[in-house]
Amino acid sequence: MELDGKRIVVTFLMHLGDVVLTTPFIHALRKLAPHSHITYVIDKKLADVYRHNPYIDALVEVDKKGVHNSIGGLNQIAKEIRSQGSVDVVINLHPNERTSYLAWKLKAKVTTGMSHFLFRPFMTKVTRLNRKTVHAAQMYMNVLEQLGYVIEHEGLEIFTSPEWDEKVQAFYASHGVMETDCLIGFNIGSAVPEKRWPKERFAHIADTLAKEGYKIVFFGGPMDEEMVQDVLDTMTEPAIKGTGQFSIGELASAMKRCDCLVTNDSGPMHVGVSQGVPIVALYGPSNPALYGPFTEKAVVLESMEHYDVNKNMKQVLKEGNYKGLSVISEESVLAGIRTMLERKGMK
Numbered sequence: 439m440e441l442d443g444k445r446i447v448v449t450f451l452m453h454l455g456d457v458v459l460t461t462p463f464i465h466a467l468r469k470l471a472p473h474s475h476i477t478y479v480i481d482k483k484l485a486d487v488y489r490h491n492p493y494i495d496a497l498v499e500v501d502k503k504g505v506h507n508s509i510g511g512l513n514q515i516a517k518e519i520r521s522q523g524s525v526d527v528v529i530n531l532h533p534n535e536r537t538s539y540l541a542w543k544l545k546a547k548v549t550t551g552m553s554h555f556l557f558r559p560f561m562t563k564v565t566r567l568n569r570k571t572v573h574a575a576q577m578y579m580n581v582l583e584q585l586g587y588v589i590e591h592e593g594l595e596i597f598t599s600p601e602w603d604e605k606v607q608a609f610y611a612s613h614g615v616m617e618t619d620c621l622i623g624f625n626i627g628s629a630v631p632e633k634r635w636p637k638e639r640f641a642h643i644a645d646t647l648a649k650e651g652y653k654i655v656f657f658g659g660p661m662d663e664e665m666v667q668d669v670l671d672t673m674t675e676p677a678i679k680g681t682g683q684f685s686i687g688e689l690a691s692a693m694k695r696c697d698c699l700v701t702n703d704s705g706p707m708h709v710g711v712s713q714g715v716p717i718v719a720l721y722g723p724s725n726p727a728l729y730g731p732f733t734e735k736a737v738v739l740e741s742m743e744h745y746d747v748n749k750n751m752k753q754v755l756k757e758g759n760y761k762g763l764s765v766i767s768e769e770s771v772l773a774g775i776r777t778m779l780e781r782k783g784m785k
Contacts, residue, residue, distance in 0.1 A: 454705030648675035
């Protein structure tokens with residue numbers, strides 16, 4: 439299948455972590471198709487992930503929970519894209535109904551990638567998901583491999599802007615952070631409660647590091663503010679509350695300044711990875727080999743001794759045998775942080 443010199447549309451309307459994990463795919467696609475016009479279709483609230491990505495030519499934002507939350511809304515998006523010219527190739531990166539329907543409605547000459555079973559008869563070539571043997575980021579790149587291409591990638595990438603960087607710099611300056619300070623970030627939230635390490639342990643670890651002279655900043659979205667405030671109220675040392683302060687793009691800029699990020703398994707963890715930040719990740723019911731930090735600059739602490747690749751997270755939790763992240767000790771987290779700081783040349 440020829441990709442270069444084509445008008446290509448990539449459809450993907452999943453969550454923050456998943457979107458970040460598609461960035462190596464896009465970089466690889468651009469290398470394979472340097473003369474193509476590439477459009478990425480994204481959930482509007484996550485558009486910052488690709489806002490300044492140099493490997494795409496256009497970004498189409500879908501208001502999934504608003505005006506585009508209907509067949510008519512998706513038809514409107516398809517019509518908007520087609521109004522710019524006929525589409526040569528659609529690559530759909532997720533087999534749910536919404537993206538599969540949109541991929542079909544684009545009426546491309548070639549429609550490939552993944553698909554909901556209802557739309558597979560309309561696909562030129564269906565590529566299968568490999569959820570069992572490769573990391574999720576590689577799973578998306580494997581779409582290109584199944585089309586016969588050899589893949590090179592650069593890891594996860596979110597490109598920040600001067601405006602985002604300047605806002606973050608002013609934020610840190612207002613909290614007394616100097617260029618010489620060692621800054622340690624904490625991302626203590628997760629959409630899934632079973633993926634959260636006990637917040638009092640985060641407070642204790644943050645206090646320990648603050649007493650040693652490290653500056654501490656807490657991240658997270660508006661939904662994490664109460665949880666983070668509980669941690670701050672528990673702490674005896676000062677810390678910076680960045681929770682709810684940043685857009686996704688600004689969050690990338692804010693994490694970029696960190697010398698280490700301590701994080702539960704969540705979308706913001708992948709944002710940190712995209713900025714080259716050393717990671718200490720705490721993993722529970724999700725298999726880190728498939729969904730962990732896509733980087734070598736990470737210490738991954740696991741609460742499970744064995745992961746069955748035939749069971750997803752929901753199945754693991756439903757069985758009732760999952761012991762929770764509390765089996766991960768404070769000592770092991772602190773040791774992981776010190777390991778990452780030493781690798782970076784800090785103590």
